[in-house]
Amino acid sequence: MPPFAALARPAAWLPAIAGALAMACAGVPARGAPASPSTSPPATPSTSLPYSPSLDPSDMDRSVDPCEDLYTYACGGWARANPIPPDESSWSVYGKLSVEVHSYLWGILQELSRPTVTRTADQQKLGDYFAACMDVAAIERAGIAPLSADLARIAALSGKRQLARLIGDLHPRIETDGMLFTE
Numbered sequence: 001m002p003p004f005a006a007l008a009r010p011a012a013w014l015p016a017i018a019g020a021l022a023m024a025c026a027g028v029p030a031r032g033a034p035a036s037p038s039t040s041p042p043a044t045p046s047t048s049l050p051y052s053p054s055l056d057p058s059d060m061d062r063s064v065d066p067c068e069d070l071y072t073y074a075c076g077g078w079a080r081a082n083p084i085p086p087d088e089s090s091w092s093v094y095g096k097l098s099v100e101v102h103s104y105l106w107g108i109l110q111e112l113s114r115p116t117v118t119r120t121a122d123q124q125k126l127g128d129y130f131a132a133c134m135d136v137a138a139i140e141r142a143g144i145a146p147l148s149a150d151l152a153r154i155a156a157l158s159g160k161r162q163l164a165r166l167i168g169d170l171h172p173r174i175e176t177d178g179m180l181f182t183e
Contacts, residue, residue, distance in 0.1 A: 045107035050100030053093035 061076025072079075084091040112119065112127030113134070119127065132138070144151070153166060 044103065045110045046100065046103040047107045047111075048104070050097060050104050053097060 056078075059078035059081075060074055061072050061080070064073045064076055066073040078093070082091060082093075082096060088095065109126065109130040112123050113131035114127070150170060153169075157163060157166065
């Protein structure tokens, strides 16, 4: 058989292409209409490891001719089983994984926030910090009072030349997510 003769027969290379596309489409948003509200990922903490993307033959839709629609052939089963949540513009295995990892981390932090005698010092710090951030009633009671000193300093600025010093003073205490400076 001459070299590359197998490429002339689609049946010889379509399974390999479909497998490669299935792996690649793991990061491609699913096509289709948004899901109903009931299919949205739950907004609750999780106690088990999340979904992990992998090559799964059941994610394929073998009823579709791969020569007509290779994407649906390779990813149609996954897209059908995982419709786009109503609060998302697209959905992929990585979007799903991200939501589930956040839920899992939430579960870990919620568990650490429960006072137990077996918590290490680091676990206690993490748990107490999380509990303080999630104590909405205490945050509402405190109101704007925790910010009043900083707001007074901002109000007292008389010119833009004082702004650099104020930002320099505030920056080490404020999480800016890289907005002003990064380390």
